[in-house]
Amino acid sequence: DGGITQSPKYLFRKEGQNVTLSCEQNLNHDAMYWYRQDPGQGLRLIYYSQIVNDFQKGDIAEGYSVSREKKESFPLTVTSAQKNPTAFYLCASSISGGYGSQETQYFGPGTRLLVL
């Protein structure tokens, strides 16, 4: 079955620690996205990538980093510089990107990050 997987489902971070959230897709999609969801707010874009080895900052990139070394994988690192990381993180992909284009985005199940 094609789809997007995210791991872990829950992640705990200690103060000052970097943590990495995994996102893998086997849909052969070129574009991948990371969103953050907070209660009472719409999804906000952290980073997106339209092609391997290229990525763009979204609206709230500060305190986060990404890499896109493989088409299938788009890991997100939450660095210690992100002072309020507690949130639900969603990864998505679409066929060819062009953020805002007429493409359906396919979402992973999400990772909930909590700060200890």
Added chain:
Amino acid sequence: KNEVEQSPQNLTAQEGEFITINCSYSVGISALHWLQQHPGGGIVSLFMLSSGKKKHGRLIATINIQEKHSSLHITASHPRDSAVYICAVGSTGNQFYFGTGTSLTVIP
């Protein structure tokens, strides 16, 4: 001001009722999307539309480009329809804007 506004924020309905969720937007769009987020957090795309009306099972989505408004209707609602419904627009400026969602609870 948010580029995408949804109403109502919360909605409780009896099983079998006809449900309408509204979405208004303020930007030029290439497409409007309706998404469903289940209690576990996963999101599924229900519709993508740029004009007219689409139907899938008991779900109907309409859009009025001139009025910058879209509605999602659920006919013969069922408890399994309980979820958060999110309206999102892909703008002509290559941005994606999400509404804050409508939380629907259908009571048996």
